[in-house]
Amino acid sequence: MTDAPELDSGKLFAARLQAARARPYLATALYALHIVESRRVPTMGVDKYWRCYVSPAFVDCTPVEELASVLVHEVSHLLRDHHGRSDRFARRHDLTGPAERLRMNIAADAEINDDAFGDGLVRPEGAVLPKTLGLSAGELMEDYLRQFRLGNFPDDLAWLDCGSGADGLDREWELGPDGADGLTEQERAGVRFRVAQGIVGRPGNAPEGWRRWAEEALHPPQPWRDLLGAALRSAASAPGAGQDYTYGRPARRSAGVPGAVLPSLRRAPPRVSVIIDTSGSVSDAELGSALLEVAAISRAVGGRRDLVTVLSCDAAAQVVHPLCRAEGIPLVGGGGTDLRTGFARALRSRPAPDVLVVLTDGQTPWPSSRPGCRTVVGLFRRKISWSEHDPEYVRSGPPEWARVVDIGTSA
Amino acid sequence: MPAYLQSAPVSDRAHLSQLDIAGDLLTLLNDSTTEVRTDDQLEALTLAVAADLPVLLWGEPGIGKTAALTQLAESLDLPLTTVIASVHEPSDFSGLPIIGDDPAQHGVPMAPPDWAVRLVRAGQGLLFLDELSTAPPAVQAALLRLVLERRIGALRLPPDVRIVAAANPRSSAADGWELSPPLANRFVHLQWIHDHEVVVRGLGGIWPRATMPRLEPEKFADAVMFARRAVCGLLAARPNLVHQIPSSETRRGGAWPSPRSWDMTLRLIAFATAAGASQEVLSLLVRGTVGDGPGFELLSSIDRMDLPDPETLLADPSAVDLPERGDLRQAVLDGVVAAVRRRPEKSRWDAAWAVLVKAAETGPPDLVVVPATTLATLRGDNWEVPASIEQLAGVVAVSQGADRGAARVAAQTGR
Numbered sequence: 001m002t003d004a005p006e007l008d009s010g011k012l013f014a015a016r017l018q019a020a021r022a023r024p025y026l027a028t029a030l031y032a033l034h035i036v037e038s039r040r041v042p043t044m045g046v047d048k049y050w051r052c053y054v055s056p057a058f059v060d061c062t063p064v065e066e067l068a069s070v071l072v073h074e075v076s077h078l079l080r081d082h083h084g085r086s087d088r089f090a091r092r093h094d095l096t097g098p099a100e101r102l103r104m105n106i107a108a109d110a111e112i113n114d115d116a117f118g119d120g121l122v123r124p125e126g127a128v129l130p131k132t133l134g135l136s137a138g139e140l141m142e143d144y145l146r147q148f149r150l151g152n153f154p155d156d157l158a159w160l161d162c163g164s165g166a167d168g169l170d171r172e173w174e175l176g177p178d179g180a181d182g183l184t185e186q187e188r189a190g191v192r193f194r195v196a197q198g199i200v201g202r203p204g205n206a207p208e209g210w211r212r213w214a215e216e217a218l219h220p221p222q223p224w225r226d227l228l229g230a231a232l233r234s235a236a237s238a239p240g241a242g243q244d245y246t247y248g249r250p251a252r253r254s255a256g257v258p259g260a261v262l263p264s265l266r267r268a269p270p271r272v273s274v275i276i277d278t279s280g281s282v283s284d285a286e287l288g289s290a291l292l293e294v295a296a297i298s299r300a301v302g303g304r305r306d307l308v309t310v311l312s313c314d315a316a317a318q319v320v321h322p323l324c325r326a327e328g329i330p331l332v333g334g335g336g337t338d339l340r341t342g343f344a345r346a347l348r349s350r351p352a353p354d355v356l357v358v359l360t361d362g363q364t365p366w367p368s369s370r371p372g373c374r375t376v377v378g379l380f381r382r383k384i385s386w387s388e389h390d391p392e393y394v395r396s397g398p399p400e401w402a403r404v405v406d407i408g409t410s411a
Numbered sequence: 412m413p414a415y416l417q418s419a420p421v422s423d424r425a426h427l428s429q430l431d432i433a434g435d436l437l438t439l440l441n442d443s444t445t446e447v448r449t450d451d452q453l454e455a456l457t458l459a460v461a462a463d464l465p466v467l468l469w470g471e472p473g474i475g476k477t478a479a480l481t482q483l484a485e486s487l488d489l490p491l492t493t494v495i496a497s498v499h500e501p502s503d504f505s506g507l508p509i510i511g512d513d514p515a516q517h518g519v520p521m522a523p524p525d526w527a528v529r530l531v532r533a534g535q536g537l538l539f540l541d542e543l544s545t546a547p548p549a550v551q552a553a554l555l556r557l558v559l560e561r562r563i564g565a566l567r568l569p570p571d572v573r574i575v576a577a578a579n580p581r582s583s584a585a586d587g588w589e590l591s592p593p594l595a596n597r598f599v600h601l602q603w604i605h606d607h608e609v610v611v612r613g614l615g616g617i618w619p620r621a622t623m624p625r626l627e628p629e630k631f632a633d634a635v636m637f638a639r640r641a642v643c644g645l646l647a648a649r650p651n652l653v654h655q656i657p658s659s660e661t662r663r664g665g666a667w668p669s670p671r672s673w674d675m676t677l678r679l680i681a682f683a684t685a686a687g688a689s690q691e692v693l694s695l696l697v698r699g700t701v702g703d704g705p706g707f708e709l710l711s712s713i714d715r716m717d718l719p720d721p722e723t724l725l726a727d728p729s730a731v732d733l734p735e736r737g738d739l740r741q742a743v744l745d746g747v748v749a750a751v752r753r754r755p756e757k758s759r760w761d762a763a764w765a766v767l768v769k770a771a772e773t774g775p776p777d778l779v780v781v782p783a784t785t786l787a788t789l790r791g792d793n794w795e796v797p798a799s800i801e802q803l804a805g806v807v808a809v810s811q812g813a814d815r816g817a818a819r820v821a822a823q824t825g826r
Contacts, residue, residue, distance in 0.1 A: 010776075010805070014812025017777035021813065022820075031737030031778060064816035091607075122820050181735075186690035190714055191738060193707040218704060251500075261508050263501065263549075 007037040007056040015067035022068065022120030025199045025206050029075045032191045034181045040173035045163025046074045047174045048083045049182025050191070053163060069121045073112055077166040079192055080213060082108040082141065086168040089142055099150060101169040106133070107144040108166050114138060115209040138209070192217060225293055227405045228378055232272075232297045235355045235374035235403070271307045272298040273346040273353035277339045277360040287359065290378050290407055294357050295327050306330065309353070311346050339364040347371055358402070366399050375402040448609070448619035452601060453479055454688060455695040457623055459599045460487070460537070460573045462682045464675050465558050467543075467590075468577040470603030476577045479603070480539045486623045489537040489573070492526055496546040496554055504553035506564020521564035528566070535571035544578040555594055577603075590664045592656055599675065600666045600699040624686035631685055638680035642673055645712045652705050668701040676700045676709070718743050721750035728765035737778060744770055744782040748789075755789055761797050768802045776806040777813070784810075 012035065020027040033046070038053040045053045052074060059067065077083075086104040090096070109128040114137040117123040130137045133148045164170050175182065183191070199206045199214035206214070251264035274294055276287065291310070298308050310324050311332045324331040332345070339360060344367075346356055353373055361380045377398045398404050459466045460483065468476050477493070484491035502508070506521025530536050540554060558576060561568040568574075576598075590598070609619050646653055657667045666672065679696040682688075690710075698706030718739060724731055724747055734740050744767065751763045763786055771779045783806060790796075 010809055011812060013775050013777035014809045014816065016775075017780055017809055018813035018816045020777070020781075021817065027741070028738045031741045033737065035775075063819070064812055065820045068813075068816060118824070120817065120820055122823060183736075184690055186694045186710065187714075189694070189707065190711045194711060194738075261510070 005056050005060045007054065008059050009035075011064060012054065012059050012067060015064045016071055018064060019068040019071045019121070023072055025202070025210070026072060026075060026079075026195060028194050028198065029079055029191055030071060032183065032187075033071075033075060033078075034183075036175070036181075038173050041163070041171070042161050044070050044074060045161055045171065045173075046078055046165030047163055047171075047176075047182075048078070048165050048168075048188075049175075049177065049179070050078055050165075050188060051175060051179070051182055053173060065122050066124045069117055069124050069127075072121060073109075073116055073124070073127070074162060074165070076112040076116060077108060077162055078188075079195060080108075080112070080141075081192075082111075082166050083164055083168040085141060086166075089145060090168070098169060101167040103145065103148075103150055104141070104167040105162055107141045107148075109162070110135070110144050111139070111141040115207045119207075224378075224405055224407045228290070228293060228376070228407070229297045231376045231403045231405055232294065232355065232357065233300075235270075235376055269307055270298065270354040271351060272309075272355045272357060273349070274308065274310045274357045274359065275339070275342040275346055276310065276312050277342060277358065277364055286380060286407065290359050292327070294359075294378075295329060298355075309346075309349070311342055340367050343367045343371060347373075358398075359407075362398060370399075370401040377402045377404045378407045379404055380407050443613075443616045443618055445618050445620035446612075447622055449622065449689075450619060451689070451691045451695060452603060453483065454624055454692045455601055455699070456575070457483060457486070458682045458686060458688060458692065459601070459679065459696060459699075460575060461624075461626065461686075462675075462678050463570075463573065464599050464678065465597060466575045467598040467600050468575065468603045469580050469600060470577065472579055474603060474605040476603050477539070477541065480537070480575060482620075483575075484537045487537065487573075489535055490533060491537045491539060492530055493539045493541055494526065495541050496550060497542045499546070499550060501549040501553040504550070504557050504563060523564040523566040527563040527568075530572055531566055531569060534569050536573075538568070538572055538574045540574065540576040542579075543576050559594075559597055592663075592667065595664055596667060596669050596672050598666075599679070599696065601695060602699075624683075624688050624692075626682070626685045627687065628685075630687070631681075634681045634684035637684050638677045641680055641709065641713050641716060642677045644716065645709050646673065648712075649708065652708065655702075655705070657702075666698070666700055666702040666706075668705040672701050680713075714739070715742060718746070721746040724766050725750060725759050725762040728762045728769065731766055731769045733770055733773060735774070737775065740770065740774055741778050744778065748782045748785050751786065751789055755791060757791065757794050760786070760789060760791070760794060764797045764800055767806075768799050771803055771806050776809045779803065779806045780810045780813075 016030055020030050023030075033050055033052040036051050036053050037056060039055065039057075041053040041055050043055055043058045047053070052071075062070070082104075086101070086108070089104065090100065106128050110130045110133060113123070113127050113129050117127070130139070130144065133144070135144055135147050161171075164174055170176070196214040196217035199210055200218060247261065247263045249264050251262035254262045272294070274291065276291070295308055306328075308327075308329050309332055310329055332349070339358070342358075343356070346353060356371060356373055356375045357378065358375065359378045359380070362377075379398065456466060456468070456479065468479075470476050480493070481491060503524050506523055508519045509522045510519055511517050530538065540558070543551060543554065546554065554576075557563055557568075558574055561572070561574075613619070652668055653673065654669050655667060656669075657663055657665065676697055679700060680693065683693045683696060693713075694706070694710055697709055700706070701709070718734060719732065721743070724743070733743060747763050747766050751759050767779050767783055767786065783803060
């Protein structure tokens with residue numbers, strides 16, 4: 001320890017330059033790192049304030065190209081908010097103790113390493129890959145955490161201790177929130193935003209994993225169940241459906257206020273019609289869960305089972321029939337593959353529905369005029385469509401008068 | 412806590428009823444102290460209220476929105492009026508129609524409720540509209556008129572009455588509360604989240620006491636100028652940020668940019684600057700007014716606003732004061748090279764080299780490599796390379812180190 005070398009900063013800066021050249025979209029983040037020389041960190045580690053602790057001995061014995069890879073790896077922990085996600089995971093699952101944090105560090109490494117290297121960067125010695133853990137590539141840290149235990153992998157496996165920036169557990173060599181040169185939360189968000197914007201703006205050279213990250217950093221996804229529920233609730237309780245005040249009948253309170261005309265609360269359970277149009281490309285599981293969700297929500301807003309009707313198309317018949325029978329929902333058969341006939345049929349029924357819910361993959365002609373009731377479209381998206389020339393391009397989808405909720409496979 | 416209970420010790424009052432004794436226990440439980448703690452969301456709320464903009468707090472039930480409002484009212488020295496929206500009828504807000512002797516002659520006046528009358532008589536106060544999300548749509552509609560036009564029936568709320576509303580997030584709302592885009596645009600949306608540590612310490616007897624931001628009149632002129640420069644600078648460069656109606660279901664009901672909300676942002680930046688508020692507070696306010704994306708763009712352009720202007724640097728390279736943070740320094744150097752590219756002249760080219768030399772002397776050399784390479788390509792015919800360029804030797808060494816590393820990677824993967 002006493003004759004440890006001075007930090008060879010020239011070598012480290014050369015490595016940073018190489019990293020920035022190999023991954024131009026990460027340059028802002030790499031330069032935002034504040035490098036701190038530390039003799040107590042085993043190799044290289046980051047804290048959540050974007051300080052990067054570097055051991056001089058590690059720099060001394062590691063070639064430039066490998067240092068470049070390690071820097072990209074460390075900065076990935078910070079950009080992907082692994083410390084925050086670790087904390088949230090630990091809180092949700094009531095996990096405590098350093099062993100669990102080590103597991104989080106390994107899972108986070110696996111998430112990064114499966115597509116971080118190659119294309120100008122070498123894979124450092126002992127880098128944890130999903131394959132090392134016997135797992136498949138391309139998943140998130142949280143998914144990996146559910147799939148392996150500490151005993152599961154070879155004991156001689158070497159990993160990089162990536163510091164609190166990777167797993168949220170403070171290390172003794174770290175300077176902490178009050179130390180010098182850390183980035184504030186706002187500055188960290190700013191760096192992350194800039195990197196994401198750079199990737200979305202020029203996505204040509206960024207790998208799929210980073211593009212997905214950038215997309216989510218700029219537009220965080222929301223669980224479709226919540227969105228579908230909110231859309232359905234607001235459609236079902238909007239004026240004209242559900243419960244509302246009306247002057248059509250005086251309130252009982254009027255008796256206590258002579259001379260005043262007060263409205264009364266009128267309550268009409270909403271009638272919900274579900275149109276299912278699948279063209280055979282939607283899986284039974286997705287369709288089933290969406291349909292059950294619609295039934296549950298319409299019950300929650302005061303609808304009765306007999307007020308929910310389902311209009312099925314042929315392709316979906318196998319899944320819809322048993323579900324409707326189990327839920328006690330009347331099923332209106334037929335309809336045809338053109339969605340417009342489905343709309344016409346649902347609107348023809350008497351009494352007319354208050355809300356139309358359409359579950360479709362969108363590959364269909366839409367009615368040209370707005371129907372007489374509120375429409376919620378649950379859209380099964382198959383592929384993210386994206387155009388290099390116009391990042392704000394949106395595929396032409398359901399008409400404007402419908403409220404559209406993307407139903408994904410996850411969440 | 413009732414003080415008279417503390418006058419006699421428990422033992423002397425054995426003859427008292429069980430309920431009085433229970434009161435003693437309650438007193439002991441209520442006995443808590445406070446500690447000073449910075450609370451960004453409370454500070455943001457205070458500034459928005461001070462700026463007289465309607466605030467909408469989004470938060471799960473039971474996480475202390477009401478407690479925060481009580482503290483806010485105390486610190487602003489305003490009486491707090493809480494109205495639980497869900498237990499009212501629309502006529503309580505739009506006014507109760509009172510039919511007089513001759514409606515055809517005098518019309519039907521809309522009588523305001525008692526709390527509104529008291530509020531108007533007091534002339535000032537903090538009106539807290541709680542549980543907006545569980546009120547039926549007609550009540551919400553009536554309430555929004557109160558928030559936006561400050562009218563209750565025939566009454567008009569005095570200007571010193573400040574209004575804050577609270578709503579549950581859509582996912583936990585029992586029924587269909589949702590803001591249409593025009594209404595969402597008029598609010599400052601603040602997400603109210605509980606802090607795990609604060610809750611644990613509070614239950615242990617120590618609650619946080621936020622320090623309220625204090626507006627400093629001597630900063631006002633600068634603050635207004637700064638706010639105008641920040642907003643106009645961004646919008647001049649990014650015209651399509653001026654107005655973006657939210658199209659996706661995810662962003663519905665939240666903040667979005669429009670000339671109105673940019674005006675609100677401008678006001679909030681001025682208030683935050685005059686109060687010396689932190690970047691975190693400013694971030695909450697800005698993102699709560701124009702939405703996350705445009706908000707971030709504004710914040711990072713404010714970040715860059717403090718950077719030295721490339722033209723100033725070129726005019727006097729010796730007086731250069733480059734920022735410490737690597738990514739900001741990189742932005743400055745790129746800006747200098749871009750300025751030379753826009754108007755290439757020998758003197759400007761030389762000045763840019765002087766800036767780069769200074770950057771290499773005062774900070775990490777790897778940042779200088781890319782600007783130096785670009786600047787070299789901008790060289791005009793028979794321009795002599797300045798002598799100072801020799802001081803960039805360290806930069807060249809770093810660049811060569813990176814080249815060799817990259818070559819080794821290529822050799823490894825090539826084979």
